[in-house]
Amino acid sequence: MWMATPKKSSPVIQHRIVLASAAGLVCAFLLAACDSSNSDVSGTSAAGVAPVASAPATSASATLAPAGGGDSGSGQTATVRAEAVKGGGSVVTDGTGATLYRYDKDRPNPSRWTCAGACVKTWIPVIVPDSVRTVGVEKSLLGTVHRDGRKQLTLGGWPLYRYVGDTGAGQLNGQGKDGEWYAVTPSGGKSVF
Known part of the structure; x- marks a missing residue:
């Protein structure tokens, strides 16, 4: 009976496996660092925006119902938070502190997006995985709308x-653009400061 002897993998393949593993570890560490680098010791974000005082003491996770076909990154968690802004009021930001906006031409109930084509080059839809962590934003107001096989986050029905x-x-910088784009408030309303 003939038995094949196992082949040794070439040094090139071994080198590629080691590089791929190292790259994966570096990415995991960078992602973890990004989430923890949003706040300094004083409790303000890197941009000097303080979290809203009414934010809950602990974060709540809201698992979003699937909004159609396509995988948006199962096993990952996005973050949305309410943050106070200079001049009064509060707006919703993502995990990196980027302000989130709503578009007056979209429709909240049922959620419908109208920004398409050239519009999405300036106004980037907030695509999320199945799980979204909230800080100071009522998780029952979150949802998603199907967009090209992915899930766009909605707040109060408004696509973000x-x-x-x-x-x-x-x-x-997008506040009040063209009289149709506004930073979204934690309740899904438009900021008018």
């Missing part, structure tokens, strides 16, 4: 976006 003109945490 990031503005390309906001290049750092806490910026509000």
Whole structure:
């Protein structure tokens, strides 16, 4: 009876496996560091925006119901939080501190997005995995709407976006753009400061 002897893997393949494993570990450490680097010792974000005082003492996780086909990154968790802004009021930001916006031409009930084509190059839809962690935002107001096989986050029924003109945490450069784009409040309303 003939038996095949196991082949030794080549040094090139072993080298690629080691590099791929190292790259994966580096990515995991960077992602973990990003989540913990949003706050400094004083409790403010890197942009100097303090969390809203009414934020709950502990974070709540809201598992979002699937909004159609496509996998948006099962096993991952996105974060949305309420943050106070200079000049009064509070807005919702993502885990990196980027302000989230709503579009007056979209519809909240049922959730419908109208920003498409060239619009999404300026206003980037907030695509989320199945799980979203909230801080100071009522988890019952969160939802998703199907968008090209992925899930776009909604708040109070309004689809949410990031503005390309906001290049750092806490910026509000999209506020009031074209009289149709507004930073979203923790209740899903539009900020009017």
